[in-house]
Amino acid sequence: MTDFVATIRVRPKAEVRDPQGEAVAGALRSLGMDVADVRTGKEIVVRFVAPDASAARTVAEKMGDELLANPVIEEFAVEVAAE
């Protein structure tokens, strides 16, 4: 068994409005920065053990599917690295 770190990045789907991103865009513009668009999301880092990288990815995808992202409004991407 190997120690893995999975990084799951969750963000609102493209068609879902992101009012936090809009507020951040407005704030950046108020600092004089020429911002076209901002999208916000969250990053969730999980440590666990798995037999290999493929199994670790499967587990991390399951975490995203079953809890970390709501498929109605969000999408997620997974990165897995051995420690």
Place this chain on the structure above:
Amino acid sequence: MRIAVLRFPGTWSEVDFAHALSLVGAEADILWHADADLRGYDAAIVPGGFTYGDYLRAGAIAAISPAAAELRRADREGMPILGSCNGFQILCEIGLLPGALVRNRHLEFRCDWVHMRIENDHTPFTAGLRGEIVRMPIAHGEGCWVADDLTLARIEANGQVVFRYTDERGAATVESNPNGSTANIAGLANTVGNVVGLMPHPERCSEEMLGGTDGRKVLEALTASRHNAQAPVPVQ
């Protein structure tokens, strides 16, 4: 009539609901989510609050509680289930209601009174109330209901919108929408009509001293529904 009121870590409206239900002659038991058994109850209520601190997403962690499986089982048997505020968010996260509730468009937490039009009376919570304009309090930061266009069209076509934010005359205006919710949707039902969720708090407007009594109509509709207890009527 015996009604189960669920309590999760961070639920805050369960005692108010039990009190409001006592005002309409119902017997309410507050059940802890981890071992809630809904068998023997006539209805279940998922009250408002900030379950699990709203961490991850509002209602997301409550939605994997043992109570979620119990609510799914009760739904299959047609039990009337009402979710208010965080309870509405939980029912959407569980998948008992369509769509999702996200951050208010203006990013502000809103604690206010709103008006709504009741558009569907084929639910145990709104029987006989179609067309009524009701006034109830809200207190939420994530009450903006969203869904993809297809889901929205299906919900409107099925008449699943139960409560729509309006002005006091019943017009669904931009100004009367407190959170930017799609199509001014304040509350909706599943296709059968036994499960209803809404962002406002009926339990907080069930007696005069609280500034309004329209919430009592919803609870009275539920207690009256037992007199003609039957399988839920599909929405039109």
